[in-house]
Amino acid sequence: MTQICGVQSWCLGVTLPLILAAALHQGFATVAPPTTAQTTTAPKEPERPERGNYLVSSSNGTTCLLAYMGLQLNISFTSFSQNQTVRDIVNLQPNFTKSSGSCEAENATLRLTTDGDKTNLTFVFALNTTSRKYHLREVSLSALWPDMKEPFFVQNRSLDYLRGTLGYSYMCREEQTLSVAPSLSVNTFQVQLQPFGLTGDKFGAAEECQLDEDDMLIPIIVGAALAGLVLIVLLAYLIGRKRSHAGYQTI
DSSP states (O other): OHHHHHHHHHHHHHHHHHHHHHHHHHHHHHOOOOOOOOOOOOOOOOOOOOOEEEEEEOTTSOEEEEEEEEEEEEEEEEBTTTSSEEEEEEEOOGGGOEEEEEEOSSEEEEEEEETTTTEEEEEEEEEETTTTEEEEEEEEEEEOOTTBSSOEEEEESOOOEEEEETTSEEEEOSOEEEEEETTEEEEEEEEEEESSOOBTTBOOSEEEOHHHHHHHHHHHHHHHHHHHHHHHHHHHHHHHHHHHHHHHHHO
């Protein structure tokens, strides 16, 4: 009896340390150091912006630039509250936006100010007098919003958007994205503008953008394809019918 108890005591003395070591190992293996995951909340997509009617007058009071369009800012900045870069999409509201600018022989500037001068969006158009073509050459944005950690400013002077012909207005019904910089793009909606060659305060004849022409071309292509399919089916039917009549005559 004494021998059995001795063996049991020895077994217990060996087993307890092993169980304790296994439990400690399991505890260290399952307990991981806490980590803080940085999550970026995607901005809610706003509704399509309202179209604004913006104009610039020359020194003699006549309208020298006319723009009718909806504008949307897609901007990335450092958030003060989140202490990280966030992306925000903001519609310009025409009722709270003031337009100003200047017109010269080969340059025209449209400046849009909103939020009590806290947001300034500027478009600069250039005219090539030789080819009589104009385009959007420069876009800049300065902003100071409540959650911005520091003032925001972006400028690009080497753009080539919204190309038109002198005396004609540029028109594009489709949404376009004007990439200005990695931290800024401007979405335009239902644009009609003319920075040069205005007659009075009315647009000249409109030149459609490529996006609008492509949209008009798609239904034409689909219609032509369907018409071709109908023609093929009709020809197959007539050929089959003719062969059927030839077979009857042979019999």
